[in-house]
Amino acid sequence: MNDTRSVSATVGGKDLIFETGLLACQAAGAVSVRLGDTVVFCAVTNTDKPREGIDYFPLQVEYREKYYAAGRFPGGYFKREQRPSEKEILCARIIDRPIRPLFPDGYRNDVQVNSMVISADGENEADIVAVNAASAAIHISEIPFMGPIGAVRVGRVNGAWIVNPTQTQRLESDLDLVYAGTRERFLMMEGGANEISEADFFAAMKCAHAEVVKLIDAQHELRRMLGKADKVIADVAPDAEKMTFLRGLCEETLRRALLVAGKQERHTAIKTIKDGALAKMSEKWSEIGAPQFVQFFDALEIDLVRRNILEHGSRIDGRANDVIRPLYAQLAPIPRAHGSAIFNRGETQSLGTITLGTKKDVQELDAITGGPKSKPFILHYNFPPYCVGEVGRLGALGRREVGHGALAERSLAPVVPDDYPYTIRVVSDIMGSNGSSSMASVCVGSLAMMDAGVPIKGHVAGVSIGLITTPDESRKILITDILGSEDHCGDMDFKVAGTRKGITGFQVDLKLRGLTWDVVEAALEQARAGRMQILDFMDGVIASPKELSAYAPRIQKIMIPVDKIGGLIGPGGKNIRRICEVSGAQIDIDDDGTVSIFASSGEAMAIAQREVSAVIAEAEEGKIYEGTITGLKDFGVFVEILPGKDGLCHISELSDRRIASVEDVCKVGDKITVKCIGIDDRGRIKLSRRAAMAELDQQEQRQQEE
Numbered sequence: 001m002n003d004t005r006s007v008s009a010t011v012g013g014k015d016l017i018f019e020t021g022l023l024a025c026q027a028a029g030a031v032s033v034r035l036g037d038t039v040v041f042c043a044v045t046n047t048d049k050p051r052e053g054i055d056y057f058p059l060q061v062e063y064r065e066k067y068y069a070a071g072r073f074p075g076g077y078f079k080r081e082q083r084p085s086e087k088e089i090l091c092a093r094i095i096d097r098p099i100r101p102l103f104p105d106g107y108r109n110d111v112q113v114n115s116m117v118i119s120a121d122g123e124n125e126a127d128i129v130a131v132n133a134a135s136a137a138i139h140i141s142e143i144p145f146m147g148p149i150g151a152v153r154v155g156r157v158n159g160a161w162i163v164n165p166t167q168t169q170r171l172e173s174d175l176d177l178v179y180a181g182t183r184e185r186f187l188m189m190e191g192g193a194n195e196i197s198e199a200d201f202f203a204a205m206k207c208a209h210a211e212v213v214k215l216i217d218a219q220h221e222l223r224r225m226l227g228k229a230d231k232v233i234a235d236v237a238p239d240a241e242k243m244t245f246l247r248g249l250c251e252e253t254l255r256r257a258l259l260v261a262g263k264q265e266r267h268t269a270i271k272t273i274k275d276g277a278l279a280k281m282s283e284k285w286s287e288i289g290a291p292q293f294v295q296f297f298d299a300l301e302i303d304l305v306r307r308n309i310l311e312h313g314s315r316i317d318g319r320a321n322d323v324i325r326p327l328y329a330q331l332a333p334i335p336r337a338h339g340s341a342i343f344n345r346g347e348t349q350s351l352g353t354i355t356l357g358t359k360k361d362v363q364e365l366d367a368i369t370g371g372p373k374s375k376p377f378i379l380h381y382n383f384p385p386y387c388v389g390e391v392g393r394l395g396a397l398g399r400r401e402v403g404h405g406a407l408a409e410r411s412l413a414p415v416v417p418d419d420y421p422y423t424i425r426v427v428s429d430i431m432g433s434n435g436s437s438s439m440a441s442v443c444v445g446s447l448a449m450m451d452a453g454v455p456i457k458g459h460v461a462g463v464s465i466g467l468i469t470t471p472d473e474s475r476k477i478l479i480t481d482i483l484g485s486e487d488h489c490g491d492m493d494f495k496v497a498g499t500r501k502g503i504t505g506f507q508v509d510l511k512l513r514g515l516t517w518d519v520v521e522a523a524l525e526q527a528r529a530g531r532m533q534i535l536d537f538m539d540g541v542i543a544s545p546k547e548l549s550a551y552a553p554r555i556q557k558i559m560i561p562v563d564k565i566g567g568l569i570g571p572g573g574k575n576i577r578r579i580c581e582v583s584g585a586q587i588d589i590d591d592d593g594t595v596s597i598f599a600s601s602g603e604a605m606a607i608a609q610r611e612v613s614a615v616i617a618e619a620e621e622g623k624i625y626e627g628t629i630t631g632l633k634d635f636g637v638f639v640e641i642l643p644g645k646d647g648l649c650h651i652s653e654l655s656d657r658r659i660a661s662v663e664d665v666c667k668v669g670d671k672i673t674v675k676c677i678g679i680d681d682r683g684r685i686k687l688s689r690r691a692a693m694a695e696l697d698q699q700e701q702r703q704q705e706e
Helices: 086-102 126-140 167-172 198-225 240-257 263-284 290-312 399-415 437-452 484-489 517-541 562-569 571-583 602-616 689-705
Strands: 005-011 014-020 029-035 038-050 059-065 109-119 150-157 160-163 175-181 186-196 327-331 339-345 348-357 377-382 423-432 461-469 476-480 492-498 503-510 554-559 586-589 594-599 624-633 636-642 645-650 671-679 685-688
Touching: 005 198, 014 126, 014 198, 029 126, 038 126, 059 086, 059 126, 086 109, 086 126, 086 175, 086 186, 086 399, 086 503, 109 126, 126 150, 126 175, 126 198, 150 167, 150 186, 150 198, 160 198, 175 198, 186 198, 186 399, 198 503, 198 517, 240 263, 240 290, 263 290, 290 461, 290 476, 290 484, 327 437, 327 517, 339 437, 348 437, 377 399, 377 437, 399 423, 399 437, 399 492, 399 503, 423 437, 437 461, 437 492, 437 517, 461 484, 461 517, 476 517, 492 517, 554 602, 562 571, 562 586, 562 602, 571 586, 571 602, 594 602, 624 645, 624 689, 636 671, 636 685, 645 671, 671 689, 685 689
Parallel strands: 059 109, 377 423, 645 685
Antiparallel strands: 005 014, 014 029, 029 038, 038 109, 150 160, 150 175, 175 186, 186 503, 327 339, 339 348, 348 423, 461 476, 461 492, 492 503, 554 594, 586 594, 624 636, 624 671, 636 645, 671 685
């Protein structure tokens, strides 16, 4: 029986419609959300009991785009959706990050959030719709969740904020902010910008939050329409008796171990303490094994790291709260790469490389929800197990690698000129990790592009700001350039990248259930100050782009009349293939007549330029040509003097003496020197071998006299 309930909220001048009761009624919660003709369905389910032997919350978030949503068949042999695309992975992360902090501490039941796009209009992006659908589905369920939340996208076109811009508007926008919040607080953001100021960025977030409140109110209304009472939720704290016993065993020795500056030395010291404490707790409580013990030890470690900072002003490595770790950089460590660099910030190290390619190397995009069809700037991020001194399996990319690469990519893309003719691939291989390797990837990518000779507008640097608070939030301490342990034990990972002019990329992860606006504003300012310190260092390493690498392909552009494009390409691409074969160059032709020639050597470039010029050239009266005979007639011969251009050399013009037959002088395929003696009003070319020979004889005679 259909018992559909729906509510709507007007956000940015457009209605978002929440509907439940029609689909997936056996799920714990199921909601469809519609914006325009884009519809995202989300179903959530959970287990009845906690999963045994784990020390984390097993939340699984999935997002899929169904091709039928846009009336299309999936590509490939199997004609069905396959593993998630990069975009689907990134959208799943956008859903995950704002909802995860709102589940109660200690909750260990499996929760699965399945979102899928079932209708796509090509203009309204589905990721924001999916976040709201997930929140609503969890909120109407009985799964413990301290939501709901709301999410919007904010752009800026011609100085005006636009909430949930269309794909067309996004192309014109200098900001792409994805924002999520609770009714009272900021919760999550990510996106990119074209060097926006901190003040304007803060204003964009405030604009977003005003719209988020409407979405949250709509979700509350939907739950009330279903006759459900408000949820009463409490965190599950570790057993007090066991925590007290553990503190007595190792609190002071662990506190000192947590102040060992070196990461590996610190981990060794902590492991020794951990193993000893596990043995004694297992002896006292036989039911406690390693999985159960971890939650107690982890809680103590987090508490001590936080108290060291809050009560003693002592960070793990002894730095002040606003100090960045020592920086190191090296250019061109890889001799044959088009550009390369190494960047260290403390124990975090990235090797960055640049490869320059042609337009044929662009990354093709195939999102059913619209947006660009390709991108010429690509950044790939790799996080091998050796970067943290571990043994691990090398296989398919994880969601973390995809997400970190996307953050670094959108942070660097705004400084690449729009008309840059090369496709750029940046690879960040993390060689050592101890916090904010994504921001190190931004820095190394900027250095490597300058090493490659890419004419970027200026360096881009990134830094992460952490937050430590007391349980009642009466004290809040921001810390710059957080270590991995400070990320794990702290409340926030607030990443901001940008140039000296402004912000280009950002992403925030929280363990708190939201931030007050004073913390957000202070974090932006502390990130700006840290960014400037790193930019000063990077400018000292290389302040402007080098010359293009000797190993990078060269490019030249030739403008040809639009009506000559067909002739240059030739029937079935015959002409352009021939030029590429004889020169070894690659040639791209734009619809406006721009011919881009890519070559790996000067010789190849010269051949390609000569051949292209020859194809588009017009015959000139009075000019001598070396041609090839393509046809014989009783009255003369046809000679190809330019690619695809033939002229007639009459039999009377073949020689300075009378000949009985053209076969007496030449045959098809012979090379022949001719002079253009006229072009009639129909474009027919008249040629003369006799005139060409006479002129060449005169030139030779003059040279001999000189």
